[in-house]
Amino acid sequence: CFSPHDFDLFKTEFELIVVIDALRATSAICAAFQNGIKSLIPVSTIEEAMVYKEKGYLVGAERNGQLVEGFDFGNSPYSYLNPKLKGETVVLSTTNGTKSINIAKQSENATVVIGSFLNLDHLSTWLSKQDKNILCLCSGWKDKFNLEDTICAGAITTQLLETGKFYSDEDSSVAAKYLFLSAKDNIFGYLKSSSHRRRLKKLNLNNDIKYCLNPNTAPVIPILKGDEIVELKDF
Numbered sequence: 092c093f094s095p096h097d098f099d100l101f102k103t104e105f106e107l108i109v110v111i112d113a114l115r116a117t118s119a120i121c122a123a124f125q126n127g128i129k130s131l132i133p134v135s136t137i138e139e140a141m142v143y144k145e146k147g148y149l150v151g152a153e154r155n156g157q158l159v160e161g162f163d164f165g166n167s168p169y170s171y172l173n174p175k176l177k178g179e180t181v182v183l184s185t186t187n188g189t190k191s192i193n194i195a196k197q198s199e200n201a202t203v204v205i206g207s208f209l210n211l212d213h214l215s216t217w218l219s220k221q222d223k224n225i226l227c228l229c230s231g232w233k234d235k236f237n238l239e240d241t242i243c244a245g246a247i248t249t250q251l252l253e254t255g256k257f258y259s260d261e262d263s264s265v266a267a268k269y270l271f272l273s274a275k276d277n278i279f280g281y282l283k284s285s286s287h288r289r290r291l292k293k294l295n296l297n298n299d300i301k302y303c304l305n306p307n308t309a310p311v312i313p314i315l316k317g318d319e320i321v322e323l324k325d326f
C-alpha cells in the first residue's frame with residue numbers, strides 16, 4: 092500500500108501490517124528500541140502530544156521535518172540514542188509516520204509492526220516465519236507516494252519472495268521490488284531528487300538520512316500492543 096490514503100482498499104485482506112516511514116519516523120522508533128526504551132506511544136496530533144507532555148511524559152514532535160516548539164525532541168533518530176531514554180516510555184507525533192501507525196490500528200484483527208532499513212533483515216526473517224498475509228503500509232508524504240518507503244517495502248518484499256513461501260498478486264509489490272532492485276547499490280544516491288531527501292537536506296539533516304538508510308543497525312521488532320509500541324522479544 093503506497094500511502095495511507097489507499098489503506099481502506101487493503102485493510103480487511105491482511106493479518107500482519109508493517110508500517111514504514113523510512114525517513115524518519117519508523118527509523119527513529121527502531122533506534123529508540125535498540126537504545127532500550129520501554130515503550131512508545133504514537134499519537135497523530137500535536138494536541139494529543141501536548142496532553143501527554145502536560146502529564147509529564149517525554150514527548151517528541153515533528154511537523155514538516157522540524158521539531159515542534161515546546162517538545163523534548165523531534166524525529167531525528169539521533170535524539171532517540173540518548174542513554175537517558177533507556178527504560179522510559181516516549182510519546183511521538185510526526186507528520187506521516189505516527190498517523191500511519193494509527194491508521195493501521197483500525198484493522199482490528201491485524202498485528203502491526205514497525206519496519207525500516209534499520210531492522211530490515213531481522214524483521215524480514217521474523218515475517219518469513221509467520222503464516223499470515225502481510226501488508227507493507229508506506230507512510231508516504233501527506234497521503235501521497237514517496238520513494239524511500241516504497242524502496243524499503245521493496246526490500247522486505249524481495250526477502251519474503253526469495254523464501255519461496257510467499258507470493259503476491261499485487262502489481263504494487265512487483266513495482267516496490269523492482270524499485271528496490273534498481274536502488275539497492277546506492278539508496279542515498281537513488282533518492283537524490285526525491286522530495287523528502289531534498290526537504291531534509293534543506294534543513295541540514297543529511298546525517299539523519301544516512302543514518303536511516305544504513306541497514307540492520309537496530310535488530311528489533313517494535314510491535315503495537317493496544318495504544319503502545321513495545322519490543323517483541325522471545326520469539
Ligand code: MLT
Nearest residue numbers: 115116166185186187188
Ligand atoms: C514523518 O513522519 O512524516 C517523517 O518521519 C518526517 C520526518 O522526516 O521527520
